[in-house]
Amino acid sequence: MTDIDPQEGDRATPSRRAGLLVFGLVALLLGVVAALILTPGWVNDAPVSASANGPGGPFTLTDTQGRTVTNRALLGKPYAIFFGFTRCPDVCPTTLTRMTQVRKQLGTDGDKFNIVFVSVDPGHDKPADIGNYLTLFGTPIIGLTGTDAQIKQITNGYGVYFAKVPVAGGDYMIDHSAGILLFDSRGRYVDVMDPTEPMATSIGRLRELIRA
Structure with a gap:
């Protein structure tokens, strides 16, 4: 055996x-x-300290009135900045509507931070077009855009992804990061907010940012 x-x-x-x-x-x-x-364009499971070396930096863009605006114009108030384009069918209007709701839920604190929308589609989005688009959301939103070179500078500095996607008829749409970047009143990066997170979480993030 x-x-x-x-x-x-x-x-x-x-x-x-x-x-x-x-x-x-x-x-x-x-x-x-x-x-x-x-993995979405913005993923940040761990909080980022305001003193950490994160997204941000100098930029020169144009506001909805055609005026030149630099990053220094945003100093003095915390701000939430989102990158998109006015022809965006879903993410952009949903995110801006959500930010409007968050601001209302913050009550008197809602006026203590700015919402900034940067169009990454200068080919279609002229300053006046952006201004008209932002009036649809019923809350003050700073609208900015620029030349292709200026858009490239700010998206590189802020770590934002975007790319043209060809569609029928020779036109294009844009694939882009969906996160909302949060900065303190001194222009220092604090965190990135997921537009799909619970409303209470977003309100808490903004309230903490405002009172920091």
Whole structure:
């Protein structure tokens, strides 16, 4: 009778080891791909300190009245800045509507911070177009845009992703980051707000930012 080693069943043959290795590599690659696909443009699970070296920096843009505006114009009040475009069918109007609701829920604190919308589509969004668009939300929103070079400068500095996506008829739409960046009254980056998070969470973030 042949003795059976109780550990023999745990010993992988060379072919089995190779198969397990291939399986593991495939699983790892699938996990990486899934993470890239499912991760939104802005992900920030851990709070970022206001003193941390984060997004921000100097910029020169144009407001809805055609006036030149630099980053210094935003100093003095905390602000929440969002990048998008006026033809955006879903994320932009939903996010700006949400920010309007958050401001109302903050009561008297609602006037103590600015909401800033930067259009990354200067090809379609002229200053007056942005101004007309923002009036639809029923709350003061600072609208900004600029040349392609100016938009590239601010999006690079603020770590914002955007890209033109061709559509039928030779036109394009824009894929872009959906996060709302929060800055204190001195222009220092504080955190990024997910527009899909619970309303109470967003209100708490803004209230903390205002009272900091």
